[in-house]
Amino acid sequence: DTAVSQTPKYLVTQMGNDKSIKCEQNLGHDTMYWYKQDSKKFLKIMFSYNNKELIINETVPNRFSPKSPDKAHLNLHINSLELGDSAVYFCASSQGLPGQGRRSYTFGSGTRLTVV
């Protein structure tokens, strides 16, 4: 059973399109995250939700909108895609609030987004 699963694994789309990435965790964790990994493998946090509430919102363009229908799901919708949005997006989850349950941090396998 995959603990943190994201779909799709690959996404190729044209500039200007709107797309969504979905994430689900079956670990019973309270907190979920979206990270962006650039071509140099640098991981940067974008958003974090705890029990469906947004608690971390880094400086991310408004075109990115996370949605958490319940604590096991965190989706990412991106409007008006740009070339610079091309990256690998990772979903992660952890037990408790960020900063707590740190050892429990679990990542999904990533979604490679390519904007052409």
Place this chain on the structure above:
Amino acid sequence: GESVGLHLPTLSVQEGDNSIINCAYSNSASDYFIWYKQESGKGPQFIIDIRSNMDKRQGQRVTVLLNKTVKHLSLQIAATQPGDSAVYFCAEFGGYQKVTFGTGTKLQVIP
């Protein structure tokens, strides 16, 4: 072999040799650190952790060393194997909501 730097350096090591991967962290208030391994096409996976009140922690074939004076963390892998080939990240946890990942080091094991 050893690696330093912040721009995804590559460390090439002969199979069976020991590897040392280095990480310079930024926040002197960080009190917990994790090393992650990221294989191609996968997400980062937990390898080993260390709290700031420790200098050294050992796992199976891996050892993490922490030098708080110079804000330096290292991961030592003994008898490196082809399956160890991956990108390795350190992550520092500095209190509530504050986690920062290093840029990673790519380890290539030469059979």
